[in-house]
Amino acid sequence: MRVDDAMLREDPTMSDTFLTADPNDTFSMLEGMLATAAPRVRSTDVPSVFEVRALDVSYGSKRVLHDVSLDIPEKRITAFIGPSGCGKSTALRCLNRMNDEIPTFKMRGKIRLAGQDIRGKSVNVTALRRNVGMVFQQPNPFPMSIYDNIALAVREHESRIARSTLDGVVEQALRHASLWDEVKGNLKGSALSLSGGQQQRLCIARALAVKPAVIMLDEPCASLDPISTARIEELLLELSADYSIVIVTHNMAQAKRISDKVAFFLMGRLLEMGDALQVFEAPQRQETAEYVRGAFG
Amino acid sequence: MAPNSQGAAYSAGTPAPEGIDLSERVSRTSSDRYMPYLLGAAAIFSGLVVTLLIVFVVQKAWPVFHAEGWRFLTHGGWDTQLEDAWDPAGRAFFGVKQLIAGSVFSTMGALVVSLVLGLGCAVFVTELAPSWIKLPFESVVQLLAGIPSVVFGLVGLMVVVPFISDHVVPANIGDIVPEIPINGSSLLAGVTVLSFMILPFFVTVAADSLRAIPRSYIDGGLALGMTRWRTITRIQLPAATPGLIAGLVLAAARGIGEAIAISMVAGAIAFVPTLQHGPLYMMLEPIRTMASAIVENGGEAMSVPAIAAALFGLATLLLLFSISLSLLARWSFSLFNRRMGIVTDRSL
Numbered sequence: 001m002r003v004d005d006a007m008l009r010e011d012p013t014m015s016d017t018f019l020t021a022d023p024n025d026t027f028s029m030l031e032g033m034l035a036t037a038a039p040r041v042r043s044t045d046v047p048s049v050f051e052v053r054a055l056d057v058s059y060g061s062k063r064v065l066h067d068v069s070l071d072i073p074e075k076r077i078t079a080f081i082g083p084s085g086c087g088k089s090t091a092l093r094c095l096n097r098m099n100d101e102i103p104t105f106k107m108r109g110k111i112r113l114a115g116q117d118i119r120g121k122s123v124n125v126t127a128l129r130r131n132v133g134m135v136f137q138q139p140n141p142f143p144m145s146i147y148d149n150i151a152l153a154v155r156e157h158e159s160r161i162a163r164s165t166l167d168g169v170v171e172q173a174l175r176h177a178s179l180w181d182e183v184k185g186n187l188k189g190s191a192l193s194l195s196g197g198q199q200q201r202l203c204i205a206r207a208l209a210v211k212p213a214v215i216m217l218d219e220p221c222a223s224l225d226p227i228s229t230a231r232i233e234e235l236l237l238e239l240s241a242d243y244s245i246v247i248v249t250h251n252m253a254q255a256k257r258i259s260d261k262v263a264f265f266l267m268g269r270l271l272e273m274g275d276a277l278q279v280f281e282a283p284q285r286q287e288t289a290e291y292v293r294g295a296f297g
Numbered sequence: 298m299a300p301n302s303q304g305a306a307y308s309a310g311t312p313a314p315e316g317i318d319l320s321e322r323v324s325r326t327s328s329d330r331y332m333p334y335l336l337g338a339a340a341i342f343s344g345l346v347v348t349l350l351i352v353f354v355v356q357k358a359w360p361v362f363h364a365e366g367w368r369f370l371t372h373g374g375w376d377t378q379l380e381d382a383w384d385p386a387g388r389a390f391f392g393v394k395q396l397i398a399g400s401v402f403s404t405m406g407a408l409v410v411s412l413v414l415g416l417g418c419a420v421f422v423t424e425l426a427p428s429w430i431k432l433p434f435e436s437v438v439q440l441l442a443g444i445p446s447v448v449f450g451l452v453g454l455m456v457v458v459p460f461i462s463d464h465v466v467p468a469n470i471g472d473i474v475p476e477i478p479i480n481g482s483s484l485l486a487g488v489t490v491l492s493f494m495i496l497p498f499f500v501t502v503a504a505d506s507l508r509a510i511p512r513s514y515i516d517g518g519l520a521l522g523m524t525r526w527r528t529i530t531r532i533q534l535p536a537a538t539p540g541l542i543a544g545l546v547l548a549a550a551r552g553i554g555e556a557i558a559i560s561m562v563a564g565a566i567a568f569v570p571t572l573q574h575g576p577l578y579m580m581l582e583p584i585r586t587m588a589s590a591i592v593e594n595g596g597e598a599m600s601v602p603a604i605a606a607a608l609f610g611l612a613t614l615l616l617l618f619s620i621s622l623s624l625l626a627r628w629s630f631s632l633f634n635r636r637m638g639i640v641t642d643r644s645l
Contacts, residue, residue, distance in 0.1 A: 098520060129522035136520075140513035143536045152531060177487045203517070210521060 042076060042260045042274050049074045049214055049244040050095060055109035057090055059102065064090050068109070068270045070263055072214070077236060077245045079255040079276070082265035083297030088248045091265065092216050095246065096132040097125055114213070130157055133207030137219040139199035141191035141206070146183050147200060149191045150174070150209045157210050169209060177205035178235050197228025201235065208239075215239065217247045221254065233258050252292055256280055264288045325447075351616060358609035360602070361391055369610055375567035375585070379594065382603045391607040395567035397614065401585035402570060403559060404552040406488035406580075407544055411496040415548075416534075416541070418496075419503035424529055432601055435504070442497035446557055453490035456483050458562050466581055474578050484570050485580040487563030488615035491555060495548035502547060506540025506633060507533060539633035546626040550619050553588070560589035587611045 050072035057065035065087045072078050072095075080088035090099065094279060099105045111118045115213045118128055141149050150170045154161060161169070170187070174180040177231040179201040183194070190211060191202055200220055206214055217236070236245055236258055249255050255276070261281040264287075272279060272288045283289040291297050344377045354394045361369060372392025381390070422434055462481025510533050518528035534541075564583020567590070572579050585593075591608050 096520065098516070101516075101519065126522040126524065129520055134520035136497055136516060137512060140511070140517040142517065154518055156521060156523055156527065156531075165426055206517075206521065 003123075025189065039062075044073045044076055044261045046073045046076060048072060049114060051110075051112040051115075052091075052094075053110040053112075055091070055094065055107065055111065057087070057094060057099070057105070057107045060104040060105075064268050065094075065107075066268050067266075070270055070273050072244060072246055073261055074244050075240060075242065076260040077240045077247060078260050078261045078263065080248045080263050080265060081250065081252065082271075083256050086265040087268040088263075088265045089218055091263075091270075092174070092218055092246060092248050095214070095216060096129050096134055097206035098134065100125070121186065127155075128283045130210050131212050132214045133210065133212035134215060135200070135203050135207055135215065135217040135220050137222045139196055139203050139223070141194070141199050141202050143190070143192055145188045145201060146174075146191050146194070149185040150206050153206045153229070154207050173200075173205040173209035176208050176239070178231070178238075179205055195228070197224050197231060198231060200224060200228070204232075204235065208243075212243065214244045214246065217245070219248055219250070221249070221251065229254070250297065252294065264291065266291070301423075325432060352497040354609055354612045354616060357479055358606055358613045361606040361610040362613075364606075365391055370394065370397065372612075373567065373569065375590065379598070379604065381606075382598075382601055387544075390605070391610070393587065393590075393607070393611060393614070395569050396585055396587045396590050396611065397492060398569040399563070399567070400553050400586040400588065400618075402484055403487040403491055403563065403584060403586055404549055406484065407491035407495055407552050408549055410488060410492035411499045411548060412545060414492070415496055415499040415503055415544075418500045420529060420534075422500075423504050423507040424525075424533070438500050439482045440496050440497075441493060442501070446493075446494060446555060446558045447561075449490050449494050450561035451484060453558060453562035457486045457489050461486055461581070464576075470581070474582065477566070479581050479584055480564075481577075482562060482564035482583055484563060484584045485567070487559045487584060488580070490558050490562050491552050493538040494558060495552045498551050499544045499548040501539050502544030503537070506544070509540065509633075510536050537633070539629040541620070543626045543633065544630065546622050550622040552587075553618050553622070554583050554615060556586070556588035556592040559586050560593055563589070565589065587615055591615075 017057055048071035050070075052068060052070045052072075055065055055068040056063070068087075080092060082088050089276060093113060094101045094107060095113075095118075099107070113128070113131065117123070142152065144152070147170055150173050151166055153165060171180060171184075174183060176181060179198060182198060183189075183202075191199065204215070204217075204220075221232055224232065233254065236247065239245060240260075247255075247259070259276045262276050263276065263281075264279060264285075266287055272283060272285050274284075279288060280292050282288050283292060365372075369392060371394060373394040374390075374392055375395055394636040418434075418438060421430055421439075426434060454617050458481040460481075461483060465477055465485070466481060467473070514532050514536060515528050518532045519525070523531065563585065565585050567585045568583055569583060570579045570582040588611075593609055594604065594608060599608065
């Protein structure tokens with residue numbers, strides 16, 4: 001696999017398309033999607049935010065992950081791909097210890113976030129999850145106002161925050177999630193009255209509001225229409241300048257459009273991991289080639 | 298180009314697929330035809346009975362409303378009025394203020410107690426209890442709902458009233474509260490007994506509404522770094538509030554109509570407890586509720602037309618209370634459903 005140095009630099013035409021695209025113009029958005037249909041190229045030779053070593057996971061007697069070791073690059077988009085039940089969501093949920101909620105969950109191996117063992121004795125799960133935000137497959141805004149959805153998250157970590165400061169944090173989070181212009185007149189309205197795509201961006205805003213380092217998304221577009229999906233992808237590309245992003249998806253096209261690094265899971269094993277271009281264009285394993293080609297899954 | 302059952306040319310001369318006959322007879326269609334009428338008749342009959350019952354009660358109560366007007370609600374003196382009404386020469390006069398106060402105080406008191414206890418039970422059983430405790434615990438709570446109210450009354454009479462009399466009522470009570478005899482049969486005893494009677498109604502509805510909170514809300518809270526306890530207090534309970542209110546309202550409807558047990562433990566004296574001597578003594582004062590007044594005088598006193606009309610007047614008030622409570626419960630259920638994203642125009 002040869003990759004030109006020029007290709008490793010960020011493709012300027014691509015990001016221009018996203019900056020100039022009018023979000024309300026379907027055509028230019030779809031054009032934007034087409035512009036990124038080929039794997040994007042951005043160097044993944046950057047420090048790792050997460051280091052996973054020899055991760056074994058089982059639920060009761062059922063083994064779901066075998067000896068997974070991987071690195072998540074900082075301020076890049078890493079995609080976990082693979083067919084249903086391959087363990088990609090489980091791997092994701094290990095990173096913020098969401099699996100701890102499941103009584104039968106057992107794991108072995110090491111997971112380090114910024115060099116610190118996330119299962120260490122001194123680790124506070126609350127602090128871990130504040131640093132590692134998560135967005136779910138089904139948009140899950142809380143049944144309260146748009147404002148309160150974000151304020152609740154902020155107050156959880158800064159209980160004495162002044163109202164005026166809080167207003168600013170809420171606005172900034174909504175702006176980062178490119179939702180502000182759509183909801184600024186209706187902050188007191190119910191979050192449940194938003195469309196599915198808006199709800200998902202609200203969930204992203206909620207995750208951003210507590211200033212995480214990593215944002216994990218578990219099939220965030222699975223229940224969304226193509227336009228909403230395009231807006232989320234555009235948003236993730238923007239956010240990847242400041243945040244490390246891990247996305248689970250079984251949408252190959254999506255992984256191609258947005259990811260810098262790809263991890264291919266199959267039956268609980270990490271079969272292949274590499275730069276997006278390499279995995280999609282020159283996979284090293286037969287199974288990867290068949291999967292990215294659409295032969296199964 | 299309409300398809301026909303012969304399967305002949307149906308599109309550009311190709312034969313239609315075989316084996317599809319839309320006029321085929323399917324058995325059991327006759328029951329489909331008659332069931333709506335049968336069930337409709339049953340529904341109309343039930344509705345008619347309820348309507349007639351309301352009409353009957355209001356009509357029987359009419360004389361007392363006509364004679365007393367608003368005084369029926371704003372004046373007191375029930376116990377002496379009852380005795381006066383037996384005198385054929387005297388003019389019957391009725392005011393049920395104290396009975397309304399008795400019903401409202403006892404029900405409100407029981408609601409406060411069962412809100413606190415019930416919320417604890419509901420959160421424990423839905424969120425915190427290990428599964429081997431859950432089932433027996435829930436069965437016990439539901440069993441409470443099935444205990445006949447006279448049994449509650451009996452236990453109250455044999456245990457709660459003597460306990461209050463021996464351990465709560467001070468010896469010099471006659472000096473502190475001179476206007477009324479205080480002997481343990483009290484608002485406090487009524488509230489205690491009523492609380493356990495309405496508790497299961499609240500716990501069942503509260504637990505159901507907590508269970509209806511989607512798991513995704515909890516995950517969303519945990520993923521933001523909230524502890525399990527914080528997700529309960531900050532997300533689940535607020536989300537379940539309309540359901541909790543509906544549960545309280547149902548419990549209130551149950552409590553306001555309760556007659557026997559209250560009658561056995563609350564003193565059966567028409568009296569409005571006051572804060573004049575402080576909250577403790579208020580709780581120790583006796584009460585009589587609307588429902589217990591009906592059950593206590595529903596026998597031979599009904600032969601006196603004025604008393605009969607007054608009792609039907611009480612029944613009318615009880616009906617009004619329970620109708621408005623059930624409307625309130627409906628409203629909060631629909632609010633809850635909307636909040637949970639369950640959009641329905643078939644809410645019952």
